[in-house]
């Protein structure tokens with residue numbers, strides 16, 4: 001039975017649990033180091049505020065263990081701030097975090113095309129609803145990164161091996177598509 005750990009130090013984590021519950025998948029919250037003992041098949045880094053999350057990850061001594069797990073191939077879904085946590089480089093911020101995914105991300109494209117809005121757009125060849133909240137976007141991808149969605153000429157979803165990142169919040173819509181896609185990455189492992 002698949003068990004997914006959801007980083008729950010800050011941000012919109014409970015919504016991921018609700019979506020996965022609908023899909024019959026077990027989850028647990030990661031709040032402190034001892035939560036990692038449970039072991040997991042997949043990790044979700046939710047939306048929220050990436051600078052705060054990054055700081056809490058260090059304060060709670062979760063940073064290195066989670067970074068190691070991702071580097072070892074643990075499937076991870078980073079949404080919005082979670083995507084910022086995965087990025088190798090941030091174009092407009094000196095705080096960088098896990099740096100495990102070969103993407104360059106611009107934070108808070110707020111007030112511009114990619115601020116806060118809702119749209120339906122293609123993810124791969126499937127149209128899904130997307131909710132953007134003070135969204136980041138991907139400004140550059142490495143050669144091993146697969147681009148999965150482009151909205152308003154900006155990359156908003158990508159995959160690199162075990163890592164899946166979305167600029168939007170898939171947990172804030174009715175669609176379970178992204179979580180099912182993530183489950184398929186876990187099952188393929």
Ligand code: GLN
Nearest residue numbers: 047048049050080081134
């Ligand atoms: N703007 C937030 C950040 O930079 C991300 C927004 C979100 O997760 N909804 O961390």
